[in-house]
Each structure stands twice: as C-alpha cells, then as structure tokens.
Amino acid sequence: MGLTSNKVLVAAVLCAVLLFVGTVWLWPRLARRNWRAVTGRVGLLLATQLAIFVSVGVSANQAFGFYASWADLFGQENGEAIVVDHNNAGTGGPLQVVDTQRVKGPGGSRPQLTGQIQKVDIVGRTTHIATPAYVYLPPEYFQARYRTRTFPAVTVLTGYPGTAEALYKKLHYPRTAQELAKNGTAQPMILVMLRPTVAPPRDTECVDIPGGPQSESFFARDLPDAVSAHYRVGKTPGSWGIIGDSTGGYCALKLAVHHPEVYAAGAGLSPYYKAPIDPTTGDLFHGDKTLQNDADLRWYLNHHQAPDTSLLVTSSKVGEANYKDTLKFIEQVKAKHLTRISSIILDSGGHNFNTWRREIPPTLQWISGRLSDR
Template sequence: MALNGSPFLVATIVFALVLTLLTLVVWNRLPGPKAVRVGVRLLMLAVTQGAAVLVVLVCVNNSYAFYDSWSDLMGTQTGAASFEDGTAGVRQSSLSAAMPVLASFHTGSQGLQVADPIGPRSHIHGQLLVWLPPEYDDPAHAGERFPVVVLLPGQPGTPMSWFDAMNGQDELARLVEAHQARPMILVAAKSNTLGTDDAGCADLPGGPKTDTWLAKDVPAIVKSRFRVSNDPYDWSVMGYSAGGYCATDLAVHHPGVYHSAVSISGYNAPEAPAVTDHPALTRANNPLLVLRRTARQPDIALLLTGSLQDGDTVSDARALVGALRAPASGDVATVARGGHNMDVWQEMLPTAFQWISRHLR
C-alpha cells in the first residue's frame, strides 16, 4: 500500500478506531493482580495514542507530500546505479549537448505524465511528473514548442508536492486564462537523491550526481518526449526551501540550460552535510560566492522570494541580487507575514509564474 493517498489514510483511521474500541471493551475485564492490570491499561493507552498520532502524521504527509513512498521515508531507495567523483569546479552545459533519451511515460493521477527513468549520465533512478497545459493538445497550437519550468521540492519533499499541496498546475492555468502568464509545461523532478538525507543539489564524491541529473538528464528526457523549446531562455527552474537554493545554484552553474530561476524561501550557502563536509565542494556550490568571484557573470535572471518573518530568507535574497552584475539580473519579492511553510510558498506562486513569463524569449 502506498505511503500517501486515501487508502493508507483510511487504513490508519480504521486501525486507530479498532484499537480504541478494543481498549474500551477490555478495560474492566483484564485479569490478574492490580499492578498488572494498571500496566496493561497504560500500555493500551500508549498504543491508542500512538495510533492517533499516526493518523495525524499521515494526514500531514498527504497534505504536504513530504514522502512519496516507504523507501523515501526509510531512506532505503537506490539513488543511483553507479557513482563517480564529483568536481569542485564551476560546471557548464547546454541543451544542445544533451543526449537524446527515451523514457516511458504513463498517465497518472490528476492527468500528470509520470516516468521513473534512470539518467544516462547521472545513473540516478529518478522520478518525473509532467503537467501539460491545455494548449499543448489544442489544434490552434499544433507544432508550437512550449517553455518549460522544472520544479524542485524541499527537503523532505517529493515532486508530487507541487501538484498536491502547492496546486501549481491550477494556479498556472488560472493565470494563463486571465492572460497574466504564458502556457508552460511543468516538470516536477526528484531532487532528494539521498532519501532522508539532503543531497545538496551537487555531484557528490562517491555519491549521487544530482547536479548532472537535474542539469543534463532531466532536460534531455523532457526534450526527447515532449514538444518543448530548445532555447535556454524558455527554460526556467523553480524550487522552495532547499529546492529554492538548488534552483539558484543550477542557473548559476548551467546558464546554457536554465536562463531563469526562482528561489522561494531558499538560501545561498549549502547546508547539506554531504556537501559541507567537503570545503572545495562547499565553495563551488555557494552561488553567492561563485557570482562574486566570477569576472563575467552568466546571462541569467533570478527571482528570490521570501517572507519577512522567515529568518534570513529575505536578507539572503537581497545579498544575492545585490551581487549580480550585467548581463545577470535579479529581483526580490517579499510577503510581510508567514513562516517557512507551504501556505507562504503557495502565496508566492502567482508572482513567480508571472515573473517567469516575462523572462521567456
């Protein structure tokens, strides 16, 4: 049974109710000495309370899509088929260099196109959820190549969070209908390649090559299957929290793939121990440090958003935008209230989609 979804939630509710009824039935029928009866009653109370907490946790996971499967929760999934040492240098790549990749997509929930391919360069066994705008199959748009927004979750988090908790597809469709945004293909990609541990969006020495997966494999797979633009100006990457940091880092290192990036409540310096344990890798994956040290900054556009009540989010955003020099450009968008949560991030989506639309070719 899947970790998220209604069947598992119903099962946990039934389990909690059965335990509660069983406790009520046997409460005054327990045999043995008083000390034994008291101990058994305390144990029953603890078990029923644990079942109730489980129901709450499953509800939260269904709402926020922190974990998509049991292997995600336990951290036992195989992140990659093989690993190679990462490089600490600044990385460059382009869509024109992406090798063609065939991936098998099927229609999943909410009409999403779903695939679980293995990246040909990263060897990461990832997940892709693709939302096609209504215009994609409209005869009036036949032959049109669409812009793409690659969506990255936080840590913990799964690609499905963009379509369940965030309702990104509904927000974009509403904006397109109101002529406030362009029709775009949304591609939510797995980025938590170390399971419950943060992979830091980098090619780790002896670990998964997350940067290669997101900068080379994902664009190649999408280009091989869908009618999308080849122009980097029509490719954007957006994430929230750890995914926001990742989006910025990808654009800084791969301007030939992603011309624009949106960081929703992200940060500048890597926080994943898998990255910070390596000083050279830490410096290479700090977008603020990389931009300050680059003689000629890449031609990218960045939108950094955050809540004024969310720690250093806004100060980090202002520092990064303040470090940009032409041809790089950037903007900061803030909300006055709210913490580090889905409600705030969802509130920022209209601004993000409208901004991305303005920066397409």
C-alpha cells in the same frame, strides 16, 4: 496499501478512535491497584497515544508529502542501482512515458481543454542518473493551431525529502499554470516536476559529488536534453526556467547562477543559500574546497563573473528562518549589474505548503515573463 493511500489514513484514524473509545469504556474495570490493572492501563494509554501519533503523522505526510512510500519512510529506498540501456538501435531513449492523467478542470478528460500530466522515467545520458518525473503539458500543446509551436519549459523541484506528486496534488502547479494561461497573465508552459533527491535517501543538494551522483550535471544538462528530445520545447537558451521550494529552492537558484546558458530564470521559494553538511547529505565535497565554495551562492557571486540570469527569492518577515539571509542575498545580487533579482516578502508565513501556495501564482507569472518559446 501505499503510505500515501487514503485507505491508510482512514485506517489510522479509525484505529485511534476505537482505541480512545475502548480506553474510556474499559478504564473503570482497570481501576484496581493490582499489577494486571496497572499493566492494562499503561498498555491502553500507550496504544492510544501511538495510534493518535500515527494518524497525525500519516495526515501530515498526506498534506506535505514528506515520504512517498514505506521504503522511503524507513530508509530502505536505494537509488544507487541503475540499469541503463546502451542499445543504440533501440527505441528507448532517455525519457519514457509510463502513465498519463488528466488535469482537473472543466472540459472532461480532453487534454485539448485541460492539458495532461505524464509520468515519465528519465535516464541521464552522461550522468546515468535515473529518476521519475511528472510532465505537465498545457492544453495548447494538443490543439491543432499550435501543432508546430514550441513551448518554454520550467523544471519544478520539491524540497527534501519531498514527493514529486505533491507538486501537482498539494501545490497545484499544473492547475495554477493552466488558470494563469487562460487568464492571459502567463504564457502556456511545460512543467517538469520532480524531486531534487535523485539518489534517495541521500540528500545530494544538487552537487556533483566526487565519486558519487553527479546531480548538478543531471539537472543542468541531462534533464533539459531528455525533455527537449521528447517534447516541443523552445531551442533558444532563454527557453528554460527553474523553480523550487526549500532544498529545491536552493537548487533552483544555484542552477540558474551556475548555468545561466541553460536556465534563464530561477526562483527559490523559502530557499537557503549554502549547501548544508548533515547526516542526510553525507560528505558532499570530499575535501574539494573549490566545489564547497561554489556551493555557497554568496561566495560564488563574490568570486565569479555575474551570471546573465534572473533570480526570484521569497521569504516572510515572521515565520521564515531565512529572512535576514534573503535580504543580504538581495543586496548582494543588486550590486551585480548583469544579474537581475526580484523578491516576494510576506508579512508572515511558515516554511510550509500553505505559504508556497500563496507564492506560486506570482512566481509562475514572473518566470513566464522571462522565458522564450522559440
């Protein structure tokens, strides 16, 4: 059973309940003061507390999507070994669809009414980075009257460690996009949903690491090229946007700032503005001071020409650690006449899915109004 399976959650909760009941039932028999009774009481307490801890942990992982598998949880996932097909005569290509599923909504399983989510494997032609993703295709993509139409595309990133499944299972990006398009408050868009962690378990912070994964180049060049070659995505520079939360929010802002010719708009939900260095990232820069400075968005905007892009940042007055930094970032960008800045500031809201679910509908409306379908 997989870590995110409902069976695992039920088993963990059932085990905790049974151990709790067993502790209450057996406690009178273990009330003596000999070493066996004391050992029994200690063992029951430890087992019960461990079971409760595991059930709470599994439940939290189900809600917030921290880890996708047991290997991910125990740090055994290895994304460094990548097989790339170099046979130009093959029919492979940089993007392969491996599964499809419907979007929940009225209309049964017909993609013409609810759209479709396709699980894909993407291999970067230049970076050789391989990663899975989920592509949401709106209902209009399958309708006969739109058969020649192209659509804007939005890269949607999780935080770290995060799971791509959480973007549609917990944060409901496809369902929200479908409802907004149906109501006429946003245009139909293709969503490309994935983790910013392209070399798990390492947190690469969307940086081109010297001698390591070229994460920024993958998101700036390989990913749009692979998706555009497979789907009917607009060809103009204004056809792509990017959204992310937490680490993904930082990546979204950085990619829009560094690559405005690719991403016409970038939205960071609860973002930070400078790549951290910690045990999850390792040495990202290997002494390259220019690379390190460019990964600091405030430094970059102070020392480079203002990018022609639109940015959206979100925070909360109470509950978010980035509130003051976000206000400073807004004021800094406002001074750059070519770069446009918008914000969502909540009165209160934590660094969690509940807060982001409140911010996603207006964020999708915002980015829809800044993208072209040509």
